[in-house]
Every structure is written in structure tokens, then in C-alpha cells.
Amino acid sequence: MAYAMEMDMDEPKVEFHPINPGSKTFHWILTLFILLIIPSVSAVFAIANRLSWSLVLHFIAAGYSVFETLFLDFPDNIDNHENRTSKGTSWFLSALLGVTVFVGTFINGTNLVINKFYPKYASPNEYSKMSKLYKSLSVVVVLTGWVRVCMAPVALFGFCYGRHTGQCIAHGIMGSAFIAYSFVLSLVLVVPWIRKHQLLSQGAGKMKSQEFLDSTVMMVWGIVNTFTEHRWGREGWSMGDYQHTSMGIIWWAGGLLGMFLSRNNNRSFVPALLLIFTGYSMSAHSQHLMISTKVHAVFGIALMGAGVTRIMEISLLLKDKACSPSGKILQFQYFPCFCLCLAGIMFMGANEEQLQLVHDLGSDHSAYVLVVSSAAFMIFLWFQGLLWGYLRLVGYDEDGEIAPAKYEAVDIEDFELGDMSAEETE
Template identity: 45%
Template structure:
């Protein structure tokens, strides 16, 4: 098995080297005509703006993410307390605080997101309050539809919108940086949106893969569909949307239209084949192969600036590597099983999720205005790529810590063998018998239960 992995890894190195060598060497990128004036305007009040940004990052991303873990683990009182703090900050953020760009105003998207979060946190806290009072509803209206709604549905909706609140905070943090730097105005808006949406999609895919890997009852699940079946459905849907939205019919076709529309076509074509191949609970390499094709295309994507072309090339290499690593994991490491028979996580399995997160960070930071700022600052593409890699490491570290927190709140611990007795035995978890006595306590269909919250709080 490992000889096959070695040969595949050697082939991967060759492919990456070929993709990198294919990038044409060009002269250094020119700076903007008004580079000194632009940099001077950006430096004005930059320290205060960055302090404000780190505060918003903590209040709108870190705190809501921790609250999300408590909510999913049925610790509603703690999650509501944390969300109340975030909600109070969202009011201050929307009413008082600003992220002015060099021209002295904040763009409408960033401002609109701030007001959206203010309203959304009101809904989150309202839903959480109903969850806390649902025991009363169950007692007084146990035979009515109101009692059923309060006891069964509101905990589920509360957990869902708690996740959405953390995700919206992540989007707001990205919008804040865009506002500070004065990006994405006029003709640049469309390109910024494309890079932001696609980049966050890669990050979300990496987080999804990490979740399916780290959470034990997801990793060893005997659900009737494999993970690649769901992946293929999402890839197909995303490809259909991209195919029909990347070009406006009343405008002439451009180079970027051809590039992005063709990516949409390959997504739904590979996705449909993946749905067929992963039916009947089979593992499939098609979602990973989609990443390989997309990575190759992006590595060959010509750009006006050398720095932009190098960043796109490295992004394509990372995406290509992520897809190849996923193929190796499914075919050679796990031998088409959902997980290893011992229930363990191999270190190799963490590579693919990290590659997806890194690809997303790179693509979000590869829009033309941001690359031009890198050039104006006098930095080269290698330094910029290292900063992007560092950011991806911190983002992935934070998400893995959140998963570990959720496991701890649910009674599991990666460092303790006790809760994993059924996962580290000799039973084949894919085809054998399940010896877990309390496995049903952690099934996804129990997300509506909140009896644990009364005990924990």
C-alpha cells in the first residue's frame, strides 16, 4: 500500500513542478502612478483601524464561534450569554464604529453587513430564549402544536442560526479589511465578489472535510450515502450556478468569462459523474478529481501582473495537491472505506482539509487591487504567499480547536481513550458490529434534544 502511496506522491511532485515551471517569467510589475500618495493615505490612522479590526474579529468571530459550540452541545445558557456579548458589540459596531477607507467613508457592503448582524443577533437571542422556555411550553401545551414546536423545532433552529451567526461574523471580518484598504469599488466589484465567494467556498469545503474527519460519530457513520455523494451534489449545484452567472448575455465574451464559465461546466460535469459513481454508499474520487482539474486550470490562468500570476499558480498547485491527497487517502490509505477499522485518524488525513483552507485564503487574496497593493509596498510574491500560508494555519488551528471544544462538551476527548473504547478496538466499524453502548446519544437526529443543558447549567 505504501509503495503505491510513494509512487503517487512522486507523481504529485512532478505535476506540481510542471505546473510551477509553466509560469512564464516576466519583468517586474510596475507600481501605481500615485503610489506614494496611496500608501500615505493608507497609513493614516492605520493603527487605530487595525485595533478596531482585531476587536471586531474577537467579538464577531471568536465569541460567536465558541457560543456555536456550546449551542450545538445543548449548553444553551452559556451560548446565549456569549451571544448577548456579541449582540451588544454588533449594536455598537453598527451605530457608532466605522471602518473608513482612505477617502474617509466605509463601503455600503460592510455597513450593510453590520446592520444585518445587529438584526440577526436579535433573532438569535429570541430563538434562544424560546428554547430556554420550551420546557414550560412542553408542560403547559404538551398536547398542542405549540408545545411540539417549542420543544422539538426551536432547539434545531437555534443551533442552525448560531452557526450562521458565526459565519456571518467571519464574512464581516473580511468585509472590514476590504473597507479599510478601499478595495472593490466600481469596475473591481465583480472581481472582488468572485474571489471572495469562491475563496470562502473552498474554506467552507475544507472545514466540512475537517468536521467529517475529527467528529468520531461522523467519521465512522454507517449512513446510507458516502461523503462523496453529498460532495458531488454540492459541486454539481455550484457548477450550474457558475455556468449561467459568470457571463452576462448582453455583453461580449471576455477571457475571464470563458475561464470561469468553463470552470462551472467542469464542476457540474464531474459532479454528476460523482453522484452516479458514489451511489449505493460507495467512495468516489470524482470530487477530488474536480479539485485537480480546477487547480491545473488556475495554475495556467494568465494574469496581467507577474505577482498575480505567481499567486494564482501557487493557488492552483495547492488545490491540485489537495485533490491528489484526497485520492490517495480514499484509494490507498482507507482502501475505499469510510474510516480506518481502528477508528484512528492518520496525520495524512489532515492534509486535504488544510489544502482546501489554504487555497481559499490564497484565492480571496488574489484579487487585482490587493495584488497591486503588494507591488506598491515593494513586497514580492513569495513573501505574500508566506503571509497567506500563515493566515491559513491560524484559521485552521482555530477551527480544529472549536471541534475539540465541541467534543469536550459532548463528553469526548481526543486525548482520552475512555470515550473511544469502541473506536480503537478490533471491530471493523465499516462492516462489523457496533459495540458502542451510547452511540445513539451522539447521532445527528438528536440535535433537537436539550435535556443535557438542564443538567449542565
């Protein structure tokens, strides 16, 4: 290992000069804000039935997306042209935003064509099928915006081409899956009527615990991974095949046990234990570059941290209950969610060519880990901000109580005048 590190340090560093780095960085930040942050806020408005505000934000995102698709690129250092995947994602997002805006105009009655020629199809009801479709499209827009934002640096720096494409896709999908898992656990934790569902449904067989759902997804993913990472009987085995296939086997095996133990709305340690095993395997996963080995180790540590703290939360802190006796969120409960977010973004940034670029620029793993961890902090803040905003829009705080803002809107003098008028009437 020491020899490999010495070889890495002695290799000559290459010059890297991205095309128009200042303008392209500003372009990427603008894309991040308008095609991901704004649509996510719009989705929150939509789900909270504030459809007018949601539609205004979608109009802004759609206009920028069309302009970006037509006139703005992320030229790389290979052929000075944005790669087809990134541009294709941009076109798809523009079309999706157009459909979302069109559906939104059905709901608030601003679609002039429908109102004039087909008034019977107008659907101003916020609980109609069109409203549900609009909310679903709003979520899909956010997911597509995430892909778009992640694809832009790939196009800008010009990696993940050729034989590296599959590996980059695998890292992007798996890393995004851990980040999505972080958001789901945050949703279950922060939204009070989800967090307290176990206490409200004792004896209700229809309810499923979070661990039952986690175990089911892990079981399905494990089966897929077992039979897709290696073409059984048609090719020889490599070390990577052994590692990925064995990971699939333990996920479906553990997932089946988790489903059994978490039946009848019970809590279970199994999904967290699978994260610990996966994290250990990845932390010991040797790579071609020393920087890649160390970044994978940090990813594994983050994943093991999520598993260990999740077991501590379920078994020691909550004692197999859905939430604390007071019903409030304990600060420790945020830790597993953040570790999953950190593991996801770390794995997304651990693909071969990206780390090769970092290595060629003369950086080391510690600096790179700090930068990637900063992104994890910002993503987790984004998650919590969206959930907090949703609760405020529907009139509640994190503890499930009616927010003080609901009462601040009422002037006390109105009550006094009302009482005086009543007395005078008498």
C-alpha cells in the same frame, strides 16, 4: 514573462497612509474576536446543548455589535467613510444577534415578557423547535460574522470599488466556499460517529458517502457557472469567459460521473480529480500583474495538493473505506482539509485591487504568500479547536471514546464510602 516582471519592478511605488492605522487595526482584531470567535464558540455550546453558556456569549457579541455599528467605523482613503456594504453587514449582524438572543431567552426561561404575559409560549426544552431555531441562528451568526470580518479590511483600505466590485465578490464567495469545504471535510473526519458511519451502515441504502454529496454540489455549481459567466448569444467571448465557462462545464460533467460512481455509499476519486483540474487551470491563469499570476499559481498548487492527497487518502490509505481499520484519525488525513483551507484564503486574497495594493507597497509574491498562509494555519486551527471543543462538551474524544474527563469528575472516595455504608447496612 521576464519582461513583465521587469516592468512591474520598475514602476514607481506609491505612498499609502491609512487613516488611524493603529486604532483601526485594534478595532479589526477586536471585531474578529468578538464577532467571529466568540459567536463560533457560542454555536458550539448551543449545538452541544449548553444553551445557558451559549446565550451569555451571544449577549456579549450582541452588545459589542450594536456599539460598533453605532459608534465605530472603518474609514478609508477615498471619502473617509466606511463603505455601505460593510456598514450594512454590521447592521444586519446586530439585528441577527438581537433575534438570536431573544429566541435564546425562550429556551432558558429568562424572557420576562414571555414568562409574565405569554407563559404558554415559553420553551425550556433543549430539544424543542425553538431550540433548533436557536442553534440554526447561531450558525448563521457565525457565517455573518465571517462576512463582517472580511468586509472590514476592504472598507479600511478602500479597494473593491467600481468595476472591481464584481471581481472581489467572486473571489470572496469562491474562496469562502473552499474554506467551508475544508470545514465540512474536517467535520466528517473529526466527529467519530460521522467518520465511522460507513462501517456502521453496510448494506444501508439510505446512507450517502461524502463524495456523493460533493459531486452533487459540484454538478449544481457547474451548471450555474456554465450559464452565468457569459451571456450566451448577447456578447462576445473573452479569455475570462472561456476560462470560467469551461470550468463550469467540467464541474457538471465530472459531478454527474461522481454521483454515479459514489452511489450506494461508495467512495469516489472524482471530486478530488475535479479539484486537480481546477487547480491546474488556475495555476496557468495569466494575470495583468506578475504578482497576481504567481499568487494564482500558489492557489492552484494548493488546490491540486488537496485533490492529489484526497485521492491518496481514499484509494491507498483507507482502501475505499470510510476510516482506518482502527477507527482513529491518521495525521495524513488532515492534509487535504488544510490544503482546501489554504486554497480558499489564497483565492480570497488574489483579487486585482488587493494585489495591486501589495505591489504598490513594494512587496513581492513570496512575502504575501507567507502572510496569507499564516492566516490559513490560524483558520484551520480555529476549525480544529471548535470540533475538539464540541467533542469534549458531549463527552467524547476524537477516537469516539468517552473522554477521561467524564470519569475525573467522580471522586473515588465516594465509591469507597458507598461500599462501606452498604456493608454496615448488611
